[in-house]
Amino acid sequence: MTLTDQNIFDRLCIFMRETQLLQSTFSLLGWDERTGMPPEGAEYRGEQMTYLAGIIHRRRTDSQLGDWLERLIDSPLYSKPHSIEGTVIRESKRQFDRQRKLPESLVMELTRTSVQGQQDWQKARERNDFSIFMPSLKKIIHLKRQEADAIGFLECRYDALLDEYEPWETTARVKNILEDLRRELTPLLQQIAGASPVSQSHCLNKTFPIEKQKIIGREIAKTIGFDFQQGRLDTTVHPFCTELGPYDTRITTRYNEHFLPTSLFGILHEAGHAIYEQGLQKQWYGLPPGQTISLGIHESQSRIWENQIGRSRDFWTYYFPRLQNVFPKALHDVSFNAFYSAINTVTPSLIRVEADEVTYNLHILIRFELEQLLLDEHLSIADLPEAWNDKYESYLGIRPRTFTEGVLQDIHWSGGAFGYFPTYALGNLYSAQFFAKCESDLGDLSAQISAGHFDGFRHWLQEHIHQQGQCYSAGELVTLVTGEPLTHRYLVNYLRNKVSEIYAL
Numbered sequence: 460m461t462l463t464d465q466n467i468f469d470r471l472c473i474f475m476r477e478t479q480l481l482q483s484t485f486s487l488l489g490w491d492e493r494t495g496m497p498p499e500g501a502e503y504r505g506e507q508m509t510y511l512a513g514i515i516h517r518r519r520t521d522s523q524l525g526d527w528l529e530r531l532i533d534s535p536l537y538s539k540p541h542s543i544e545g546t547v548i549r550e551s552k553r554q555f556d557r558q559r560k561l562p563e564s565l566v567m568e569l570t571r572t573s574v575q576g577q578q579d580w581q582k583a584r585e586r587n588d589f590s591i592f593m594p595s596l597k598k599i600i601h602l603k604r605q606e607a608d609a610i611g612f613l614e615c616r617y618d619a620l621l622d623e624y625e626p627w628e629t630t631a632r633v634k635n636i637l638e639d640l641r642r643e644l645t646p647l648l649q650q651i652a653g654a655s656p657v658s659q660s661h662c663l664n665k666t667f668p669i670e671k672q673k674i675i676g677r678e679i680a681k682t683i684g685f686d687f688q689q690g691r692l693d694t695t696v697h698p699f700c701t702e703l704g705p706y707d708t709r710i711t712t713r714y715n716e717h718f719l720p721t722s723l724f725g726i727l728h729e730a731g732h733a734i735y736e737q738g739l740q741k742q743w744y745g746l747p748p749g750q751t752i753s754l755g756i757h758e759s760q761s762r763i764w765e766n767q768i769g770r771s772r773d774f775w776t777y778y779f780p781r782l783q784n785v786f787p788k789a790l791h792d793v794s795f796n797a798f799y800s801a802i803n804t805v806t807p808s809l810i811r812v813e814a815d816e817v818t819y820n821l822h823i824l825i826r827f828e829l830e831q832l833l834l835d836e837h838l839s840i841a842d843l844p845e846a847w848n849d850k851y852e853s854y855l856g857i858r859p860r861t862f863t864e865g866v867l868q869d870i871h872w873s874g875g876a877f878g879y880f881p882t883y884a885l886g887n888l889y890s891a892q893f894f895a896k897c898e899s900d901l902g903d904l905s906a907q908i909s910a911g912h913f914d915g916f917r918h919w920l921q922e923h924i925h926q927q928g929q930c931y932s933a934g935e936l937v938t939l940v941t942g943e944p945l946t947h948r949y950l951v952n953y954l955r956n957k958v959s960e961i962y963a964l
């Protein structure tokens with residue numbers, strides 16, 4: 460029987476959906492590993508995940524898949540690259556080509572080392588002892604260099620690793636845009652340092668019973684549109700979001716009894732990620748038109764809820780009275796302006812996930828620069844903690860006193876995620892640009908949010924971003940939706956406006 464192009468396309472889709480069954484099972488094991496697994500389960504879990512990763516890798520690099528894609532790329536089905544068929548073919552081919560370059564042994568070794576690395580990192584962090592994590596980190600970086608070399612790159616190893624998280628993006632472009640940002644934000648930071656907020660308050664550091672934080676956190680997630688029939692919220696050391704199926708998206712958070720923003724904005728952030736996953740086209744689950752574009756776009760969806768919405772006057776006009784009801788002891792004598800100013804205070808700090816919006820991108824720049832040095836063998840692992848501290852001193856004017864508040868604060872490197880950090884900064888840039896466009900499209904967004912109506916905003920995101928799947932690259936989508944390529948201007952304007960009001964600059 461001669462197979463038509465359509466027959467082949469259908470077989471490709473079935474094959475990829477089956478691979479997704481394995482991939483989502485792998486994610487489920489990963490979710491469990493990070494939320495509920497007892498410590499001594501780690502070794503066998505490592506074996507399970509390594510074995511599964513091997514099978515998934517074999518399927519993704521199956522020569523049959525390659526043959527199908529070769530034929531489809533020359534077929535009429537690929538005549539419109541942004542159509543559903545075009546997107547399936549283009550993105551499957553891109554992923555196939557990348558995976559094909561990675562030897563199976565390297566993939567399995569990376570998975571094994573990452574599972575061990577995460578366990579070591581957790582132990583090192585608890586004991587504030589970098590030396591516990593050093594051997595794994597050394598191994599991970601060695602393997603990441605091999606990965607970059609296997610994939611190949613035009614300018615630097617970092618390009619090859621960045622591409623996994625932000626397809627089509629380059630180190631040079633990221634460097635430029637982060638430099639643009641730094642150039643604009645440094646004088647703004649200096650201005651802020653010389654001013655004090657219009658209304659000063661330590662209202663966020665009072666006592667906020669964790670049980671009550673859990674109640675309000677769930678409530679906010681639900682109100683903005685996180686669907687609990689298709690998701691869960693749990694507690695972990697390092698918050699994350701993962702999808703385990705078309706109708707199953709998990710988020711986690713952590714609670715600090717004496718610092719409300721940790722869970723409050725953590726949940727808004729992760730719920731934003733989840734709303735993106737929940738807004739995808741379900742019928743294309745496991746195939747590119749039903750998948751998220753890049754981590755930068757993913758991050759834009761979490762930051763837009765956390766910051767543009769969650770730290771806005773409008774949001775708290777609606778939510779502050781409710782928050783006061785939940786925490787009467789801590790907040791009954793706190794004014795709206797004091798609270799609003801407290802959640803938007805700009806002050807250089809050591810922990811990235813708790814950084815304000817202005818200094819946040821400097822935390823990213825530090826990691827971005829250190830990663831390149833490590834990969835290019837210009838910095839040894841033993842010297843890393845000092846190099847980290849030196850950069851904090853030079854960019855933010857403060858120096859970590861412990862490993863836990865310094866180099867051990869992020870989980871990423873322990874899991875082998877090198878090249879990941881810049882996507883956070885890209886997310887901030889995308890979110891500001893999308894938000895400006897949404898405001899102008901909807902006209903009365905501010906009124907909607909202060910009335911507690913989030914559907915209009917969420918639908919706008921769903922229509923313009925979520926439903927597009929991978930039909931466009933991140934850069935193409937930004938241009939398509941906002942009418943211009945990514946620029947630092949929207950983020951800078953947004954920050955400048957907010958900070959000017961709070962600090963009366």
Ligand code: ZN
Nearest residue numbers: 728732758761
């Ligand atoms: Zn995020």
